[in-house]
Amino acid sequence: MRDKFLHAPRNLDPFATEQPRLDDALSRRVNADPEKLERGLAQLVLTVVELLRQLMERQALRRIDGGTLSEEEVERLGRTFMELDKRMEQLRTEFGLTEEDLNLNLGPLGNLL
Numbered sequence: 001m002r003d004k005f006l007h008a009p010r011n012l013d014p015f016a017t018e019q020p021r022l023d024d025a026l027s028r029r030v031n032a033d034p035e036k037l038e039r040g041l042a043q044l045v046l047t048v049v050e051l052l053r054q055l056m057e058r059q060a061l062r063r064i065d066g067g068t069l070s071e072e073e074v075e076r077l078g079r080t081f082m083e084l085d086k087r088m089e090q091l092r093t094e095f096g097l098t099e100e101d102l103n104l105n106l107g108p109l110g111n112l113l
Contacts (some may be wrong), residue, residue, distance in 0.1 A: 006073065042095040050113060057081055098100045 060077045063069050069077070092098065104112040 039095050039097070040089070043097055043101055044089065046091055046097065047094070047112070048106060050102050053081070053084055053088070054113065 058071075060081070064074055064077075092102070102113060106112055
């Protein structure tokens with residue numbers, strides 16, 4: 001059975017006398033810089049929020065065009081989307097992100113937003 005492991009990398013060899021430490025392996029694979037991690041997480045969350053905001057706005061516009069909303073509901077939706085846009089701008093500024101940072105390139109499908 002040992003001959004099956006002779007070609008495997010050392011860290012996969014169950015018969016090796018010294019196994020690499022898990023924390024060493026993780027530190028090589030994961031960038032643990034807290035600032036970059038926080039910014040990356042904020043970018044991901046804000047991208048999802050922006051995608052959902054755009055979908056909700058499109059749905060609201062369809063309902064407005066369809067005449068299924070009262071004037072009061074249209075006014076409330078407008079204020080809500082304006083407030084959400086303002087808050088998104090604040091969060092982008094806080095994390096040093098631009099609108100383009102929230103746009104993901106999906107290759108042949110084009111851009112997400």
